[in-house]
Structure formats: C-alpha cells, structure tokens
Amino acid sequence: MQMQGLNMHGSANGSSRGGAATSEPWHVGVLFSRTGFMSVIEETQLRGTLIAIEEINDAGGINGRPIVPIIYDPGSDVRSYGQYAKRLMVENGVYTIFGCYTSASRKAVLPVVERLNGLLWYPTLYEGFEFSPNVLYTGATPNQNSVQLCKMLMEQFGTRFYFVGSDYVYPRESNRVMRELIQGNGGTVVGERYLKLEAERSEFAPVLRDIREVQPDVIFSTVVGESTTFLYQTYHDFGLNPKCLPIASLTTTEAEIRAMGFDVGEGHYTAASYFQGVQTEGNSRFVSRYRERYGEDEPTNMCLEASYFQVNLFARALERTNSLETSLLRNSVMGAEFDAPQGAVSINPLWGHADVWARIGRVNRQGQFDIVYQSPSNVKADPYLVSHG
Numbered sequence: 430m431q432m433q434g435l436n437m438h439g440s441a442n443g444s445s446r447g448g449a450a451t452s453e454p455w456h457v458g459v460l461f462s463r464t465g466f467m468s469v470i471e472e473t474q475l476r477g478t479l480i481a482i483e484e485i486n487d488a489g490g491i492n493g494r495p496i497v498p499i500i501y502d503p504g505s506d507v508r509s510y511g512q513y514a515k516r517l518m519v520e521n522g523v524y525t526i527f528g529c530y531t532s533a534s535r536k537a538v539l540p541v542v543e544r545l546n547g548l549l550w551y552p553t554l555y556e557g558f559e560f561s562p563n564v565l566y567t568g569a570t571p572n573q574n575s576v577q578l579c580k581m582l583m584e585q586f587g588t589r590f591y592f593v594g595s596d597y598v599y600p601r602e603s604n605r606v607m608r609e610l611i612q613g614n615g616g617t618v619v620g621e622r623y624l625k626l627e628a629e630r631s632e633f634a635p636v637l638r639d640i641r642e643v644q645p646d647v648i649f650s651t652v653v654g655e656s657t658t659f660l661y662q663t664y665h666d667f668g669l670n671p672k673c674l675p676i677a678s679l680t681t682t683e684a685e686i687r688a689m690g691f692d693v694g695e696g697h698y699t700a701a702s703y704f705q706g707v708q709t710e711g712n713s714r715f716v717s718r719y720r721e722r723y724g725e726d727e728p729t730n731m732c733l734e735a736s737y738f739q740v741n742l743f744a745r746a747l748e749r750t751n752s753l754e755t756s757l758l759r760n761s762v763m764g765a766e767f768d769a770p771q772g773a774v775s776i777n778p779l780w781g782h783a784d785v786w787a788r789i790g791r792v793n794r795q796g797q798f799d800i801v802y803q804s805p806s807n808v809k810a811d812p813y814l815v816s817h818g
C-alpha cells in the first residue's frame with residue numbers, strides 16, 4: 430500500500446468536494462495493482478493516471494488547485510478493490526476513483542460506489558452489458574472490438590474457433606458474445622477452456638495439446654495478467670505457426686508482448702482502441718513524454734492510454750463544476766469530447782461509456798502492432814449490443 434496527499438488529520442475531506450475559493454488540492458483515489466499477477470498491465474494504468482495528473486498540475490492545476498492522488502495497491506486481490514474503495518470514501522473522504530482492470534475488481538467496487546455515491550472511472554475494455562450511474566467506462570465494449578475482430582478472423586483464417594480464457598466474469602461473458610457473433614456468421618466454437626487467474630506456465634500445456642488435436646482455425650484468448658505470457662510461450666514451445674493458427678485477443682497489449690518476448694508474440698492479433706503505433710500528432714507527443722518519464726524501452730498500450738485520457742476528461746469536467754460532487758461531475762462529462770492519443774473520443778451521454786476507435790493489430794518483431802484495420806471514426810458505445818440484435 431502506498432498513500433500520498435493526506436493532510437495531517439489523515440483525511441482528504443472538507444473543501445475537496447466543495448467549490449470555495451481555495452488553493453487546497455483536489456484529492457482523487459487511485460486503485461491499480463502494483464503487485465501480484467495483474468501488475469504487468471495495472472502498473473501501466475497507474476502510470477497513465479499519474480502522467481495525466483502531473484501534466485495538469487504542471488499547467489497550473491484545475492482552477493488554481495493541484496490534483497493530488499491517494500493511491501492504494503490492491504495487490505491483485507479482487508476483494509481488496511472493494512475494501513480500498515470503501516476506505517477512500519469513508520476514511521479519506523474521496524469519492525472520485527480511477528481504477529480497476531479486471532471486471533471482477535470492477536464488480537467488487539460497483540456496490541460500494543453505488544451505496545456511497547462515488548464515481549469510478551474505469552479505463553479497461555470489458556464484456557459490456559452493464560450500466561451504473563456511479564461508473565464511467567472508458568475502455569471498449571464488444572461492438573468496438575469483438576465485432577470487428579470476429580469479421581476479420583472469419584474472412585482471413587476460417588470458421589473454427591477455440592476459446593481459452595482466465596476463469597472469471599470477463600472471459601466467460603466476452604466468449605458468450607463472441608460465440609453469438611461466430612455462430613451468426615456460420616462458424617463454430619470447437620473448444621472452450623478456462624484456467625484460474627493465477628495459472629502457472631505448466632497448466633497451459635494440456636490446453637495446447639488439446640488445441641493441436643482439435644485443429645481449430647483461430648485461438649480466441651481471453652487470458653489476462655501474467656498468465657497471458659504463459660499461454661503464448663507454451664504456444665511457441667509447441668512450434669505452432671501464427672500464419673495458419675493465430676491467437677487473437679482483446680487484452681494482449683504491448684505490455685504483455687514485452688513480458689513474453691517479441692519473438693513469442695510475433696504474428697498474433699489483438700483488437701484495441703489504441704496501439705503505440707497509432708499515427709496521430711497527439712500520440713507522438715504522448716509516446717515521447719511517456720518514454721522520457723519512464724524509459725526509452727517502455728511501450729504504451731490501450732489501458733494506459735484510456736487511463737490517461739479519462740483523467741483529462743475528468744479535469745475538464747472539474748474545471749466546469751469546480752466541485753467533486755459525483756452527480757455534478759457525471760452530468761458535466763456526459764457528451765464531453767477529448768482529443769486522445771487514439772484520436773477524438775467522447776463520453777456517450779446515453780450510456781456513460783466512451784465512443785472509442787476500433788483497430789486490429791498484428792504483432793511485429795519489434796513488439797509493436799502493425800495496424801491492419803482501423804474504423805473510419807470513433808465507434809458509438811453500444812454496451813448492450815442493441816444495434817447487433
């Protein structure tokens with residue numbers, strides 16, 4: 430656990446929620462795991478959050494007041510996210526929270542923010558089919574990644590899919606959606622396996638043996654965290670060829686590719702709103718600043734980018750409200766736009782989800798994604814797949 434920015438009473442309460450003329454900081458909560466099996470990606474989300482806060486503070490803060498984060502490390506333990514969210518609100522008096530990668534951790538925080546009227550800003554792609562007045566969703570949902578990925582895979586590789594995922598809500602629900610898309614296009618799911626979130630490398634060998642036996646056209650992976658590395662490494666050990674049988678994913682980013690080794694990741698596909706290689710001026714600046722701050726070899730990724738742009742959307746809303754009251758902030762951010770590194774994004778006022786870009790990338794030998802598909806503009810959020818019924 431790490432904490433910053435508390436006053437001497439150990440509370441960030443008081444003027445932070447109100448709008449009186451003051452130079453008191455705006456306290457916000459941050460919940461990403463820096464330790465445990467989710468740290469590969471969540472550490473980058475923490476960095477994306479902090480780099481945005483730093484930039485805003487360097488430019489004078491919001492209405493003359495700096496943003497100060499109170500940071501807890503839930504240690505990749507799902508229940509801890511809910512407990513720290515409660516602590517942030519009840520003990521620290523902080524109701525604006527940036528955090529969570531897994532849908533399991535978001536679902537642990539959800540009843541807490543709903544009960545105490547906090548506002549969770551959630552910067553991760555997820556399975557959709559959720560709405561809460563206390564959550565803003567800035568990652569992609571299936572109409573912004575699965576639909577495009579399914580179409581490309583069926584056109585280029587074939588109709589027989591094998592699902593392998595971590596065993597929790599996102600993979601099972603994401604696969605439910607993917608199965609419907611595949612079957613709706615005349616394809617089949619020829620295998621489906623789930624491994625525990627903390628699965629070891631040795632646990633992937635039986636899955637790869639089954640895949641070799643069943644001979645699908647595509648492996649659709651919803652494995653997350655450290656075990657992503659183990660899936661791809663085991664695939665590589667089995668000598669399979671991504672040109673004939675790629676692994677396709679919604680979650681494998683530049684961060685996981687770096688962890689598994691560029692040669693191991695090469696040739697596989699991910700659908701994402703953002704890749705480091707996106708050609709926008711804003712992205713060149715973003716990547717340069719990130720490298721200056723964290724090192725030349727450190728890649729950016731979609732979860733880091735969403736963490737970054739959501740803090741900017743928050744800051745602009747706060748400028749208007751001059752208050753951290755949940756309902757004021759939420760109303761203010763509805764329909765708001767921001768020129769993010771991925772391109773223009775907005776918060777869809779119907780759903781409280783972000784309208785983000787749809788892209789598909791293939792990993793190259795440098796650990797980057799060559800972009801093989803890009804939507805013509807950002808894609809309206811449709812978390813309940815109303816337009817795909």
Ligand code: ACM
Nearest residue numbers: 531532554555599
């Ligand atoms: C996820 O659990 N939403 C990737």
